[in-house]
Amino acid sequence: MRVQMREGERARSSRLADHTTPFVRSEWYVAGLSGEIGRQLTARKLLGVEVLLYRREDGTPVALRNRCPHRSFPLSHGKLEGDVVVCGYHGLAFGADGACVRIPSQALVPSAVRAQNFPVVERAPLVWIWMGDPDQADPGAIPEHPWLHAPDYTHVGGYLHVKCNYIRLHENVLDLTHFPFLHGEAVGDLAYAQAPFEVAEAGASVRITRRLEDHPVNAGYGSAIGNLGHRVNRTSESWFKTPAFHVAHATIEDLEGGVGGRAEFHFKILHMFTPETATSTHYFWASARDVAIKDEALSEASRTRAVNTFLEDVEALERIEAIWSSEPDDFHEISVTGDRAGLLMRRIIARRAAEEA
Amino acid sequence: MRVQMREGERARSSRLADHTTPFVRSEWYVAGLSGEIGRQLTARKLLGVEVLLYRREDGTPVALRNRCPHRSFPLSHGKLEGDVVVCGYHGLAFGADGACVRIPSQALVPSAVRAQNFPVVERAPLVWIWMGDPDQADPGAIPEHPWLHAPDYTHVGGYLHVKCNYIRLHENVLDLTHFPFLHGEAVGDLAYAQAPFEVAEAGASVRITRRLEDHPVNAGYGSAIGNLGHRVNRTSESWFKTPAFHVAHATIEDLEGGVGGRAEFHFKILHMFTPETATSTHYFWASARDVAIKDEALSEASRTRAVNTFLEDVEALERIEAIWSSEPDDFHEISVTGDRAGLLMRRIIARRAAEEA
Amino acid sequence: MRVQMREGERARSSRLADHTTPFVRSEWYVAGLSGEIGRQLTARKLLGVEVLLYRREDGTPVALRNRCPHRSFPLSHGKLEGDVVVCGYHGLAFGADGACVRIPSQALVPSAVRAQNFPVVERAPLVWIWMGDPDQADPGAIPEHPWLHAPDYTHVGGYLHVKCNYIRLHENVLDLTHFPFLHGEAVGDLAYAQAPFEVAEAGASVRITRRLEDHPVNAGYGSAIGNLGHRVNRTSESWFKTPAFHVAHATIEDLEGGVGGRAEFHFKILHMFTPETATSTHYFWASARDVAIKDEALSEASRTRAVNTFLEDVEALERIEAIWSSEPDDFHEISVTGDRAGLLMRRIIARRAAEEA
Ligand code: FES
Ligand code: FES
Numbered sequence A, B, C: 001m002r003v004q005m006r007e008g009e010r011a012r013s014s015r016l017a018d019h020t021t022p023f024v025r026s027e028w029y030v031a032g033l034s035g036e037i038g039r040q041l042t043a044r045k046l047l048g049v050e051v052l053l054y055r056r057e058d059g060t061p062v063a064l065r066n067r068c069p070h071r072s073f074p075l076s077h078g079k080l081e082g083d084v085v086v087c088g089y090h091g092l093a094f095g096a097d098g099a100c101v102r103i104p105s106q107a108l109v110p111s112a113v114r115a116q117n118f119p120v121v122e123r124a125p126l127v128w129i130w131m132g133d134p135d136q137a138d139p140g141a142i143p144e145h146p147w148l149h150a151p152d153y154t155h156v157g158g159y160l161h162v163k164c165n166y167i168r169l170h171e172n173v174l175d176l177t178h179f180p181f182l183h184g185e186a187v188g189d190l191a192y193a194q195a196p197f198e199v200a201e202a203g204a205s206v207r208i209t210r211r212l213e214d215h216p217v218n219a220g221y222g223s224a225i226g227n228l229g230h231r232v233n234r235t236s237e238s239w240f241k242t243p244a245f246h247v248a249h250a251t252i253e254d255l256e257g258g259v260g261g262r263a264e265f266h267f268k269i270l271h272m273f274t275p276e277t278a279t280s281t282h283y284f285w286a287s288a289r290d291v292a293i294k295d296e297a298l299s300e301a302s303r304t305r306a307v308n309t310f311l312e313d314v315e316a317l318e319r320i321e322a323i324w325s326s327e328p329d330d331f332h333e334i335s336v337t338g339d340r341a342g343l344l345m346r347r348i349i350a351r352r353a354a355e356e357a
């Protein structure tokens, strides 16, 4: 492969995270949905590491490394006795904190025998895990997502396993210019793709904002609100909050008197990306709204629409990942104006990964 | 793996190309058959690179890198609009020369945004591609193959995907000693394998010539010519012309008066090898003759015989490639006198690859 | 992966063989069962190398490298003519000693053209191979296993292909503490796992001995001997003899008068591990006894019990191998007291591999 690249470009691209960048470990990631984690031993690979998930008898979730410190047997194939996991090979038993509590063939249990324990925090319907230095694990750093709990909101959600690096998924959700091409005009037309936007970096987060004023409400929002045909102001904010979490806010301001005594309506899409390996990602998503919250049919339609759209993204991103793995790794991609937010995000991830190295 | 190898041998073998040698890029390779390339977007990996093939509205073939310069989406999953390819992810559009002609989300199109374009030349029924420096692409360097176009010839041909390095295929067609062992006596008997031969190197090509005088014509040629039972002189010339192209000429001189007023008859077998990866090859072949050119049944029989023979070669070469990948890469092969042409060919490829490095 | 490891530990673990340790070549390994090797050409990968096995006309077994020295064609796809193997590609022919005896396309056969020959020795029902320096191959170094030949013994045996490194299999059979956890109490109860043991290193072998005095005979031995209900002394000796061979001796001393005029009974389990690759092993086993040697039903039951038990080991070890390949290679396992024999074995293998390097 001979790829012409000027020195300056090469230097620049080394500051952009990609699938070769080490994972950012000092971060909270979604380990699973509350409903997935129970009294059965469940294995999931997170950030390249085999993790065991289960709940204590009191219901609190636990994450241990799914690899017995003795001879690497996967603890998920052992047994849960109370809160204690018993390895299926030689019977070493580990408490929920990872400490070994029993070695059947000897009386003494040295304190060095421990399964690695990862801090977890449940914010139903999500369970979050911290895989960096446990002493740095501050639950206050979990990004807010009140729309999944608050009584004035309803949401639908789901999970997709995606065979691409998580950074490409972040780039995809920060980029609205692909809507008419990948998803068709129903999801976002050309005017929307071309609308002016603002990109703001704040700390280690990036926000891209678009505002369309005095437009007819689009079909999706209009049928949820019940104001089809009205003119509205629409503000869309896509927010890369952390390497694990992206939220898109849409605010619809009805300019023709509103519906049911309200003129402002909110829609949220949450994208939670947890790297599995360098080339695969656990993708948890949720779509919330503060209107028609009892309307089950609407929720079902919204779930279907979301899944269909995400599957189009997944198919495109998996094709791209396949190209990266089938060709030498030195291809130089060119960015356009619409990529600004994505590039900032990749710089942030590269910087955070470098800080941990 | 402990393989005894003297220093001298090691040095010698480093001058012989094998599956670890980089591809020779400054060369014309067959990208496809004319009939394979049309108005649909077609993907094919050539020399390790994903290539997109299609035809302009005026019918001329186009080859672009099948990887959008923006975010690596395979252009073959986009759309063809006139001569322009529109990427299926964000809609960037590229002309047949690779220049970007549209970025939907912005007004300005920087000239640096280009899909890589590869020179192609059609010599029906073949389309040739040049994947080296485009400035060096001289269509005059495409090896002659008039027997596929000339009115006094007819040919049959086909395509095989082979899971071995292309150099082993070249070695196979330069070597006639394997005929009775791999293919059976019908294809070439022991006398033929043992016949004296001459090897000549000319520039970067190699020719091996065998001449059998005053022998009974063999069954294959005899039934085509209609001179079964006659005594003939037979000259066989196998010619490695380029890393992409090998042609075998057989000339049969009838010593008993000939048939239909002629005493000399020509048969040609063309082997066109285009590396896909280091361990797989696109194998295009054709078999031409200047006798009985309207005889469809004969053509069909000749096609069947060729395919059956080539499949035996393919099976043997795939077994060899499998051994190379299953064992450490330091095995030292020993050559015999019959390998002289193959060794020259491997030296030429090694030298050409080194020149490009 | 951040794994805390003190310098001292890292140094220690580098002296323990694992799946990254080169194979010990100067050793006799089981190449196959006598019944597997005949007049057909048989391919088997041993210690990472493709090996061809067959028998001469006089019945003696032969092992050659299964790779023609000419162009790497697998000789197993050629033909056997008398004692001579004829390659299926260009017909080079090799005697049972590996010497080339014929090159069809030339008169002279240089003595350098040889297929690699490996010393083999048959001790029915096993055929042993030596893949190190042939000059060092001393059949006297094959570990004794008279229980497979002696008239006062009977045995059952079999073969399992296991997708794990052979060292994990050695570790498994040197360790009796996993019995109640992996296999259930019928194979070995907790008392047995906790019984005191002695570990002795002798030269490059390791022996672990357990003695239970004045216990009720267990079901397996009791039903073979016919002394169910009797109290017995039981001595168990597990012996790592070579990287290829492990034998477990159980001696049952009947304390209540014995059966049929005898008070002492012997049971042997032989584990023969031949590495295929770094992550797969040919596992030959046999289970012998010197009691009820005509009892076919007992033999059948003993075979079934053995296979079922070994399959549990295999499943566990394959899960462990899978974890090692799916996670980074720097995991630090912790050992317990019961691992002493296994650690000695790993030290011996590491030392022997280092001596060969
Ligand atoms: S591997 Fe878990 S107890 Fe030994
Ligand atoms: S990847 Fe082709 S336009 Fe973006």
Ligand code: FES
Residues within 6 Å of the ligand: C068, C069, C070, C071, C072, C073, C087, C088, C089, C090, C091, C092
């Ligand atoms: S590869 Fe065996 S004879 Fe040529």
